[in-house]
Amino acid sequence: MLPKIDNTDKKILKILQKDSDISNAELADKVGLSPAPCWRRIKRLEEKGIIKRRVAIVDSDSLGLEIVVFTTVKISAQAQHGLEDFERRVSRFDEITECYTVSGGMDYILRVVTTDMRAYERFLRDHLLQIPNIAEVHSRFAVSQVKYTTGLPLDLVETKDS
Numbered sequence: 001m002l003p004k005i006d007n008t009d010k011k012i013l014k015i016l017q018k019d020s021d022i023s024n025a026e027l028a029d030k031v032g033l034s035p036a037p038c039w040r041r042i043k044r045l046e047e048k049g050i051i052k053r054r055v056a057i058v059d060s061d062s063l064g065l066e067i068v069v070f071t072t073v074k075i076s077a078q079a080q081h082g083l084e085d086f087e088r089r090v091s092r093f094d095e096i097t098e099c100y101t102v103s104g105g106m107d108y109i110l111r112v113v114t115t116d117m118r119a120y121e122r123f124l125r126d127h128l129l130q131i132p133n134i135a136e137v138h139s140r141f142a143v144s145q146v147k148y149t150t151g152l153p154l155d156l157v158e159t160k161d162s
Contacts, residue, residue, distance in 0.1 A: 003048045004160045008033065012041055013050070017151040020054040057150060060113055067114045068142040071128070072106040076135040083107070089131050095123050106136070 005013070011031045015022060022030075028038035045051045060066070075086060083101075090096050090110065098111035114120045120139070128137065 003050065005045075005050070005157065006160045009041060009045060009050075010154050010157065010159060012038070013045070014151075014154055016042075016051070016054070017154075064115050065113050067116055067120055068145070069112040069114070069120055070140045070142065071110040071112050071124075072102070072136075072138045072140075073108040073110065073128075073134060074106045074136040075108075076133045078133075082133050086131055086133070090128075093123070093127055095127075106138070 008031055012027065015027055015030055024039050024042070025035050027042075028035045031038065033041070042051065060068075073086075075083060086108070087099070090099050090108075095112050095114050096110050097113050100109050101107060102109050112120065112123065114123060124137070124139070128134070
């Protein structure tokens with residue numbers, strides 16, 4: 001059963017998704033609470049697993065990580081039982097920032113971040129293609145980033161107040 005949140009929780013989450021460094025006092029003021037109840041709500045959201053962790057979002061371009069590749073992978077039919085092995089192996093590669101199972105003709109889509117085309121080719125040859133039972137790999141290079149967010153569409157979440 002999904003945990004229910006109220007509109008105040010939703011306001012807290014919206015603000016924290018934009019700025020997790022905000023002070024508790026400033027956050028409490030923005031959502032119309034005093035600091036102690038605001039802090040308790042944050043702790044409850046963490047305990048329920050709604051807030052997983054707070055992180056810094058690093059600008060990849062400023063570090064020379066300018067290539068984003070969406071790589072689709074198909075596992076050979078006779079190796080479908082090896083999906084867990086594939087998932088365990090790709091979880092070890094820092095270049096893979098996201099991995100999803102997908103429907104359709106491919107089994108996975110990976111988001112790979114690296115410095116340049118040569119680095120991606122090395123990653124592909126030396127790491128990804130070394131995983132057993134890969135039948136197909138297709139790469140699509142991102143040309144430009146139109147939208148990127150880690151924020152979730154909280155307006156779609158049902159609240160206790162609704």
